């Protein structure tokens with residue numbers, strides 16, 4: 410029987426960072442996953458650590474956008490009509506928290522975490538010796554119309570003033586100089602200069618795992634749903650036999666509610682699924698920065714494996730059949746913008762972003778269990794906020810002064 414101070418359930422990027430931060434503070438930590446490290450949602454994301462991401466993605470409130478989404482033909486969002494009855498309570502709350510005034514309040518709370526995302530990852534990257542997986546130099550939002558460009562330029566000015574988000578505005582010519590292989594159909598871009606990115610999110614996770622193990626942490630394969638209270642602490646089954654720990658952290662990403670529900674918590678969680686596909690860049694073409702084609706509704710960035718095209722939100726049940734229609738719609742538009750050659754993957758990859766309706770992650774103590782902690786619900790920014798989350802949880806567990814006030818992210822706002 411293995412005995413540890415604390416067990417972290419889920420070895421996605423969030424669980425990895427939590428485990429690493431706890432182990433660094435001298436706790437004996439077990440990290441448990443039914444698969445390997447960073448093999449699910451944290452495997453295939455766009456790789457951005459988004460210092461500019463101060464406004465979490467809200468539910469649209471203008472009638473034109475709602476009408477477009479209702480037709481279910483857009484690229485940036487897609488839904489399974491059959492899932493709507495189950496998703497309706499979540500969507501209603503999400504819509505409510507996305508009202509402009511409330512969204513701005515949410516952003517103020519969110520920005521306190523986002524502010525530290527680059528510095529916290531850079532510290533872990535340095536310790537893990539993973540600098541070769543990281544690229545500095547930011548990313549770009551590109552625009553097809555002057556109207557959208559000017560609207561977003563004004564928005565960026567506001568984010569700079571309110572949240573210290575840096576950017577460079579590019580007109581069509583400036584963008585062509587920065588990205589000479591993009592078709593000359595764009596009206597300009599915002600270059601966010603502070604974000605960093607990884608060329609391989611899975612490899613970054615593996616590097617964090619190696620660092621965790623080098624510090625004495627232990628990885629176990631096992632099923633988190635076997636977790637049961639044992640005295641003051643917890644016990645679960647792993648492939649190497651039973652494991653006991655004084656405390657547990659739930660970091661199961663989009664599967665977190667499977668366990669929290671079994672423990673008696675009704676948290677309003679849902680997922681936004683997303684897909685990726687890699688392509689070879691044709692000929693000598695080079696994409697210097699990742700780009701979000703704002704009006705096109707897809708994202709494309711240079712990764713280790715090739716150009717990774719990623720899709721926006723698919724509202725569906727987590728385990729419903731895969732329907733990569735957004736990828737199919739985005740691909741021809743992306744090909745017109747940048748010379749993509751053949752697909753490099755046999756099948757599109759799919760991940761499920763774990764979402765809360767108020768767009769804030771759940772980080773902190775479980776409301777009704779001692780020695781139980783929650784770290785999930787990071788939606789579009791789980792990679793971005795993983796290192797900050799890891800530090801916050803570790804500081805709360807060990808009683809250190811936290812980097813930021815953790816109260817707004819506590820599960821108690823949803824469940825007592």
Ligand SMILES: Cc1cc2nc3c(=O)[nH]c(=O)nc-3n(C[C@H](O)[C@H](O)[C@H](O)COP(=O)(O)OP(=O)(O)OC[C@H]3O[C@@H](n4cnc5c(N)ncnc54)[C@H](O)[C@@H]3O)c2cc1C
Pocket residue numbers: 418419420421422423424441442443444445446447448449450451452453454455456457458459631632633634660661662663664682683684685719720759760761762763785786787788789790791792793794
């Ligand atoms: C297309 C796409 C693009 C994205 N781009 C970005 C981006 O550029 N930047 C960014 O910050 N975020 C991005 N995201 C979001 C980000 O990927 C997620 O927020 C993040 O990966 C969530 O990490 P996690 O550790 O919470 O969950 P996961 O990575 O899903 O980890 C959960 C872990 O729990 C394990 N698990 C589940 N059930 C059990 C069980 N019963 N027992 C044991 N283990 C279990 C799983 O195997 C998994 O390893 C993107 C997401 C998608 C889909």
